[in-house]
Amino acid sequence: MTESHPLLAELADIIETDTAPAMGIAPGWWLVLLLALLAAAAVVWLAKRRRQQLQKQAGLLAARAEMQRLVALETIDPAAINQLLKRLIRHYAPNSPLLSCSTEEWQQFLQAQDTTLTWPDLNRLLYQPTPDSADVRHFSDCAKKWLDQQSIQQLQQVAQRQPLSGGADV
Numbered sequence: 001m002t003e004s005h006p007l008l009a010e011l012a013d014i015i016e017t018d019t020a021p022a023m024g025i026a027p028g029w030w031l032v033l034l035l036a037l038l039a040a041a042a043v044v045w046l047a048k049r050r051r052q053q054l055q056k057q058a059g060l061l062a063a064r065a066e067m068q069r070l071v072a073l074e075t076i077d078p079a080a081i082n083q084l085l086k087r088l089i090r091h092y093a094p095n096s097p098l099l100s101c102s103t104e105e106w107q108q109f110l111q112a113q114d115t116t117l118t119w120p121d122l123n124r125l126l127y128q129p130t131p132d133s134a135d136v137r138h139f140s141d142c143a144k145k146w147l148d149q150q151s152i153q154q155l156q157q158v159a160q161r162q163p164l165s166g167g168a169d170v
Contacts, residue, residue: 056152059091067140067147076136078125081143085110088147092155110142114149117142 066084070076086106089096098109107122119142120135 063088076140
């Protein structure tokens with residue numbers, strides 16, 4: 001017969017360990033994963049919010065750049081400046097009653113924005129074949145100052161205001 005080794009009797013059977021827990025990873029790693037997901041969500045939210053702010057600011061910044069371009073021209077077109085101001089209002093409040101107000105109401109609105117400025121008569125300025133160059137320069141200065149003073153919140157609030165008196169389009 002075969003000889004058995006004396007230590008062979010002391011050997012224990014091989015016992016397999018239990019299978020891995022159902023969660024797969026340790027609870028601490030679940031916490032790390034949750035925190036990483038929350039951080040990623042916060043970054044996405046902040047990036048989206050910043051993008052929206054930049055889009056809102058784009059209208060005002062573009063209007064200021066356009067105003068600089070219009071003022072730099074040899075012959076300043078008051079109608080182009082007036083259209084620029086109304087386009088800016090439309091950008092921040094597409095349904096603003098200011099977009100369809102008369103020239104007098106538009107002038108009253110602009111005058112009410114800054115009482116230190118005296119805006120020239122828009123009827124003469126916009127509808128005369130050759131407006132006075134001093135009035136045109138003064139109008140462009142007033143419009144530039146008004147644009148520089150505006151913020152996005154102010155424009156959104158201002159654009160929703162009703163004209164000072166009721167009237168039809170001009």
